Amino acid sequence: MAGAADRAFRELCISFGAAFCVSxxxxxxxVALGDKKSRSLLDVxxxxxxxxxxxxxxxxxVMCAAAREAARNDPDFIDINMGCPAQKVVANGGGSALLNHPALVASIVAAVRNAVPARIPVSVKIRAGWDSGHINAVEIAKLAEEAGAAFITVHGRTRVQQYRPPVDLAVIRAVKQAVNIPVVGxxxxFSPKDAANMLEQTGCDMVMCGRGALGAPWLFAQIxxxxxxxxxxxxPPLTEKLLVLCRQARRTAELKGEEVAAREIRxxxxxxxxxxxGAARLRARCGKLCGSDDLKxxxxxxxxxxSVA
Ligand SMILES: Cc1cc2nc3c(=O)[nH]c(=O)nc-3n(C[C@H](O)[C@H](O)[C@H](O)COP(=O)(O)O)c2cc1C
Incomplete structure (x- = not known):
């Protein structure tokens, strides 16, 4: 998750039993233009x-050139984002905007598949469709499969829905029934019961957690x-939760330096x-944290x- 699941956080998720993480x-x-920040995000x-x-x-x-560059770092797989709803991404034709162009989806998947060594699987992350009038996850998933995708992750909402209303499990089930590659729901x-329900209702092969893990990487152990x-x-008890937060803050400082970490840990x-x-009051404090001493x-x-309460 951009701006949220950075390396320090992902390492924590893996340590709590996440089956895999994504950049x-x-x-x-x-990447293709050699932008430093983009390239640094390809480190593994x-x-x-x-x-x-x-x-x-x-x-x-361009996707091929970037995928070749990414493959040099030997990731366990390369995922193609076809679900991001952010205006700055879709305005340039990427993320969920691709759902409106099925032929382009097939070309991109085939091209990236051919660009990287066969040992690196290529996967695709999609949404249900662009809007309620254009639910085409099944069509997109089939095209991605034919073009060589190894698995597909389906976020059961349209681009227009962003993050509300509740996820539509039926669309994930429809994709699972339509393809022969593994489907990640x-x-x-937000809880082990939600994960069990997702698996049961959709028949999907794995479950991906996003927001539920933020501030709660132990969710993977619970699931x-x-x-x-x-x-x-x-x-986990309060003390343990706070220890995990401090561990994440320390690792963030190691990876990004004290100054950046101080801002990002807020x-x-x-x-x-x-x-x-007292979370509401504490949240205001979090927004003003100025480094590790402040956090301590x-x-x-x-x-x-x-302990007084
Ligand atoms: C802050 C934020 C950043 C995100 N960044 C990405 C991203 O970079 N790539 C991606 O595939 N999905 C991204 N997502 C979407 C999540 O991966 C996920 O599909 C979505 O939040 C629904 O899952 P959830 O209900 O478990 O959060 C992001 C979501 C949030 C809230």
Missing amino acids: ELVSAKG SEKERPYGLQLFGDDPA NGDV SAWLNHEVNLPE KHAAWYIKGMP QLVAEILEKS
């Missing part, structure tokens, strides 16, 4: 494997425990404290308050 979406054009760390690099763009030749998985052993792992801290007593002080205060 933030990377502009194929940026051994601690976040299995790991997919996700590219977006609408030009098969995505949308509104695994439930799906594999029907064990209901409780929420939103993560706010996600971690969601649901804690906030954590100490939360713990002190919780």
Whole structure:
């Protein structure tokens, strides 16, 4: 997730049992033009494997050039984004805008498939369609399969719906029934029960968690425990949650430097404290965090308050 699931966070998700992670979406054009930030997003760390690099763009030749560059870092797969609803992405023809151009979808998948070594699977992430009048996930999924996609992730909402209303499981089920490649179901998985429900209602092969994992990377352990052993792992205690937040903050500082980490950890801290007593007031504090000492002080205060309460 762009601007949210960076390397520090993804490593945590893997350590809590996520089956795989995907990079933030990377502009194929940026990579092809040698843009430093785009290229740096293609780095792969051994601690976040299995790991997919996700590219977006609408030009098969540019996507090929970027995919070749991505393949040099030996990702476990390369994913093509056909679901991003952001205006700046769709305005340039990428992300979910591709759903309006099925022939282009097929060309891009085939081109990227041919551009990278066969050992690197190429996958596709799509939405249900552009809007309620154009639900075409099944058509797009079949084309992607024919063009060589190894698996497909379906977020059961249209581009116009963005993140509301609740995910449509029927469209994920329809895709699963229409293709022979594995299907990953995505949308509104916030708990082990949601994951089990997604698997049961759609028949999908795997479940992808987005927002539910933000500030709660232990969600993957909870989902695994439930799906594999029907064990209901409780929420970690407050102290442990805060320790995980501090671990993420330390790793972010290692990877991005203290200054950037100080800024970026603010939103993560706010996600971690969601649901804690006094969260609304604490959230305002999170927005003003100025580095690791500040974070330590906030954590100490939360713990002190919780022991008094
Ligand atoms: C802040 C944010 C950034 C996202 N960035 C990406 C991205 O880079 N690539 C992608 O495929 N999906 C991205 N998504 C979409 C999620 O992967 C996911 O499809 C969507 O949030 C629905 O799943 P959820 O209900 O589990 O969150 C993003 C979502 C959010 C909220």
